[in-house]
Amino acid sequence: QITLKESGPTLVKPTQTLTLTCTFSGFSLSTSGVGVGWIRQPPGKALEWLALIYWDDDKRYSPSLKSRLTITKDTSKNQVVLTMSNMDPVDTATYSCAHTKKGPSWGPAVMNYWGQGTLVTVSS
Amino acid sequence: QTVVTQEPSLTVSPGGTVTLTCASSTAAVTSGNYPNWFQQKPGQAPRALIYTTSNKHPWTPARFSGSLLGGRAALTLSGVQPEDEADYYCLLYYGGALVFGGGTKLTVL
Numbered sequence: 289q290i291t292l293k294e295s296g297p298t299l300v301k302p303t304q305t306l307t308l309t310c311t312f313s314g315f316s317l318s319t320s321g322v323g324v325g326w327i328r329q330p331p332g333k334a335l336e337w338l339a340l341i342y343w344d345d346d347k348r349y350s351p352s353l354k355s356r357l358t359i360t361k362d363t364s365k366n367q368v369v370l371t372m373s374n375m376d377p378v379d380t381a382t383y384s385c386a387h388t389k390k391g392p393s394w395g396p397a398v399m400n401y402w403g404q405g406t407l408v409t410v411s412s
Numbered sequence: 413q414t415v416v417t418q419e420p421s422l423t424v425s426p427g428g429t430v431t432l433t434c435a436s437s438t439a440a441v442t443s444g445n446y447p448n449w450f451q452q453k454p455g456q457a458p459r460a461l462i463y464t465t466s467n468k469h470p471w472t473p474a475r476f477s478g479s480l481l482g483g484r485a486a487l488t489l490s491g492v493q494p495e496d497e498a499d500y501y502c503l504l505y506y507g508g509a510l511v512f513g514g515g516t517k518l519t520v521l
Contacts, residue, residue: 337510395446402457
């Protein structure tokens with residue numbers, strides 16, 4: 289059974305750096321074809337893809353946010369960490385992580401299992 | 413910056429059929445964009461429905477189907493059930509980057 293859970297601060301101040309952790313179970317990030325993605329959703333708005341990291345340490349970022357994002361993995365701890373710098377009130381959103389598959393049968397990225405997300409508010 | 417556009421809202425009667433579409437600002441959507449579709453109900457995480465245009469996940473009800481239609485990705489619901497009322501999002505791949513559509517709010521009335 290695949291599960292993912294996001295953790296991190298619920299409130300950050302403008303200009304601060306946000307660090308979020310995705311802790312997962314039911315799969316390993318050392319398995320070929322497996323990755324973890326991050327997605328966010330401002331209240332009442334649409335989903336926005338942020339970043340992806342694969343088992344081979346291949347990393348992908350949203351072009352519009354690339355300069356502010358860093359994604360890393362700790363395979364031994366079953367964790368993926370996302371940092372976002374220079375936070376602004378417009379970054380207030382629910383941040384979610386998702387198990388991602390990649391391969392001939394799946395294509396480049398299929399996010400098939402999602403965590404419940406964690407709401408991050410940016411305010412002074 | 414690529415924009416992916418969906419119908420903001422659609423209404424369908426129970427038992428009816430509805431098609432949601434997903435268009436790209438840059439060019440026609442093709443299988444090379446590996447369209448994915450997600451369903452999201454209020455207060456819940458998104459649930460994956462369709463991947464690589466038309467493939468279903470094990471949990472995807474048979475009434476959901478994906479296709480390419482007139483240069484867009486499409487999600488068709490046949491025999492709509494009241495529990496299908498939700499927001500639906502498409503996701504397209506652009507050579508390493510992923511872009512979600514703005515979502516369609518489907519009302520079953």
